[in-house]
Amino acid sequence: MTPAPPDPPPPEDRGPLPGDCTAGFAPVYARIFRADPVRTRRILDEVRQRLGPRIDGDAAARTELVLAEILNNIALHGRPLPPGGYPQAQAAVIHLRIALDGVAPLCMLSDTGRPIPAHCIHDPQAPAPALLPENGFGWSLIRALTGRLHYMRDGQRNLLCFSIPA
Amino acid sequence: MQLSASDGPAGQRITICEARLDAAVATAFKDSMRTAMAQGSGAVTLDLSQVLFMDSSGLGALIAVLKTMPPDRALRLCGLTPNVQRVFRLTRMDSVFTILDAGADATESRGLHP
Numbered sequence: 001m002t003p004a005p006p007d008p009p010p011p012e013d014r015g016p017l018p019g020d021c022t023a024g025f026a027p028v029y030a031r032i033f034r035a036d037p038v039r040t041r042r043i044l045d046e047v048r049q050r051l052g053p054r055i056d057g058d059a060a061a062r063t064e065l066v067l068a069e070i071l072n073n074i075a076l077h078g079r080p081l082p083p084g085g086y087p088q089a090q091a092a093v094i095h096l097r098i099a100l101d102g103v104a105p106l107c108m109l110s111d112t113g114r115p116i117p118a119h120c121i122h123d124p125q126a127p128a129p130a131l132l133p134e135n136g137f138g139w140s141l142i143r144a145l146t147g148r149l150h151y152m153r154d155g156q157r158n159l160l161c162f163s164i165p166a
Numbered sequence: 167m168q169l170s171a172s173d174g175p176a177g178q179r180i181t182i183c184e185a186r187l188d189a190a191v192a193t194a195f196k197d198s199m200r201t202a203m204a205q206g207s208g209a210v211t212l213d214l215s216q217v218l219f220m221d222s223s224g225l226g227a228l229i230a231v232l233k234t235m236p237p238d239r240a241l242r243l244c245g246l247t248p249n250v251q252r253v254f255r256l257t258r259m260d261s262v263f264t265i266l267d268a269g270a271d272a273t274e275s276r277g278l279h280p
Contacts (some may be wrong), residue, residue: 037189037190038190040188040189041186041188041190061219062252065221065249068189068221072189072221072222072223075189126257126258129258129259129261129262130261132232132262133226134226134227134233135223137222137225137226137257138222141253145256
């Protein structure tokens with residue numbers, strides 16, 4: 001696997017983020033990067049190193065799984081789609097912030113990809129095991145592992161906030 | 167994707183020698199499994215004891231392997247670590263895989279139940 005090129009700072013991701021649930025809590029991690037599976041591994045590795053000494057190992061592992069599912073979804077489905085246009089070749093830009101409310105992680109993810117379908121957030125259906133589905137598990141896993149999950153579309157970006165129960 | 171394979175009285179044992187089974191290696195894992203399985207026979211016991219993290223892409227790759235098993239070869243999983251168990255439990259895919267617990271796996275390895 002070849003290393004991904006460095007991230008250019010995306011102008012659309014600068015400035016205050018409305019509804020950022022991490023605001024006012026102890027910051028642990030903040031990065032801006034483009035979505036791809038190899039970089040996702042590196043980001044998750046950094047998050048684990050930051051959270052590991054601060055919180056329970058099981059909560060850190062649940063945080064890692066939720067972030068992996070969201071970042072994989074953005075890399076797979078999240079290429080920016082301008083109104084009436086075709087998906088852009090370049091992957092979405094992700095802004096990730098993590099803070100701690102005591103020992104409970106709070107995460108804020110914004111990305112410049114396409115809107116997240118409402119049913120993913122509100123009513124994710126896990127596929128039936130007997131059908132041997134090879135995908136479609138992501139959002140039901142995310143819902144099962146997160147506390148307060150909040151989604152909003154802000155202009156051309158998604159904003160997703162959630163907590164991981166301690 | 168690093169796998170190690172050996173043949174024993176209970177069939178072929180394949181060990182995943184990686185800490186992560188995730189979206190970055192899902193395709194490589196399926197390819198490596200196909201290659202490893204072509205060199206053995208009988209039931210396949212897949213040892214996941216070194217896998218400390220698995221996401222739904224890794225699970226999907228395991229399901230793809232299960233679906234392509236020849237009718238005369240069973241697939242069994244062993245050595246599931248807590249984070250891997252969690253993904254199986256939450257997706258209920260532990261209902262379609264044969265998962266050996268630690269004791270059953272040790273018995274099988276000694277060939278007491280061929």
